[in-house]
Amino acid sequence: MNDLLTVDHLSITHRGETLVDDVSFAIPPGGRMGLIGESGSGKSLSALAITGLLPPAMTSTGSVVLAGRQVVGTPDRKLDRMRGNDVAVVFQEPLTALDPLMRVRDQIALPLKRRLRREGAAMDRGSIDAEILALLEQVRLPHPDELMHAYPHQMSGGQRQRIAIAMAAACRPRLLIADEPTTALDVTTQAEVLGLLDSLVRDLGMALLFISHDLPVVASIVDEVTVLRLGKIVEQGSVRSVFSSPGHDYTQSLLQAAKTFDDHLGDRA
Numbered sequence: 001m002n003d004l005l006t007v008d009h010l011s012i013t014h015r016g017e018t019l020v021d022d023v024s025f026a027i028p029p030g031g032r033m034g035l036i037g038e039s040g041s042g043k044s045l046s047a048l049a050i051t052g053l054l055p056p057a058m059t060s061t062g063s064v065v066l067a068g069r070q071v072v073g074t075p076d077r078k079l080d081r082m083r084g085n086d087v088a089v090v091f092q093e094p095l096t097a098l099d100p101l102m103r104v105r106d107q108i109a110l111p112l113k114r115r116l117r118r119e120g121a122a123m124d125r126g127s128i129d130a131e132i133l134a135l136l137e138q139v140r141l142p143h144p145d146e147l148m149h150a151y152p153h154q155m156s157g158g159q160r161q162r163i164a165i166a167m168a169a170a171c172r173p174r175l176l177i178a179d180e181p182t183t184a185l186d187v188t189t190q191a192e193v194l195g196l197l198d199s200l201v202r203d204l205g206m207a208l209l210f211i212s213h214d215l216p217v218v219a220s221i222v223d224e225v226t227v228l229r230l231g232k233i234v235e236q237g238s239v240r241s242v243f244s245s246p247g248h249d250y251t252q253s254l255l256q257a258a259k260t261f262d263d264h265l266g267d268r269a
């Protein structure tokens with residue numbers, strides 16, 4: 001089976017500095033890959049390159065093929081169709097995805113209408129509202145009929161992230177990129193949102209690229225991991241093999257840091 005996403009020798013430079021250096025990985029349809037590494041290791045830039053959203057001052061070389069289409073070097077207007085159809089992104093901070101002046105219903109309606117148009121489905125107000133209610137239920141938000149009319153500032157951080165996830169799900173993309181989607185949330189909400197992403201990705205048959213510096217979180221949701229350090233891959237393989245016998249000092253130090261953190265939490269319990 002052909003891979004849905006193939007990143008091949010991707011490098012990203014900015015003013016002569018190499019920020020991502022020769023990164024390669026692939027995700028099959030429905031597959032789940034984690035990108036791990038400490039702050040500044042190039043995780044987010046790699047994700048931006050996949051969606052064709054790198055800042056104009058950056059140059060990318062190598063190849064990113066998503067759903068059979070080359071992204072590197074393709075003009076932005078040609079990539080517009082790909083976004084939403086083939087890939088959608090959930091960011092760390094839900095407010096980046098949400099318009100503060102728009103009610104929840106209208107925010108979700110935008111990506112939803114794009115998909116309904118693509119599918120040739122009914123687009124009257126009643127059909128759209130029914131789809132929005134179903135999406136709000138799918139992301140497990142209470143009282144969806146009331147919440148539809150709320151503004152982002154009237155919701156908690158966890159609720160806003162669920163709305164951002166509903167907007168991504170409204171597109172039914174083949175690949176969902178989640179860039180530190182739980183980092184801004186408290187621990188209980190983190191677990192709920194992680195569980196939600198897990199079931200949504202499965203139910204909608206999406207592939208997942210999950211970006212995080214938090215190893216236990218990554219291990220709980222993906223099958224394969226790519227470990228980045230200073231823009232380079234230092235380790236790659238199944239979660240089981242990388243986490244049970246890390247082959248690189250850097251991965252060992254990440255695992256040790258996660259373990260020490262857990263031990264401290266245990267001491268305080």
Ligand SMILES: Nc1ncnc2c1ncn2[C@@H]1O[C@H](COP(=O)(O)OP(=O)(O)OP(=O)(O)O)[C@@H](O)[C@H]1O
Nearest residue numbers: 014019037038039040041042043044045046055213
């Ligand atoms: N717009 C930009 N202009 C210049 N350099 C940038 C820009 N964005 C990122 N960088 C640099 O590129 C490198 C990789 O950044 P990137 O955001 O991909 O890291 P990351 O692994 O996602 O980190 P974090 O977990 O903090 O988001 C860093 O050295 C960063 O300073």
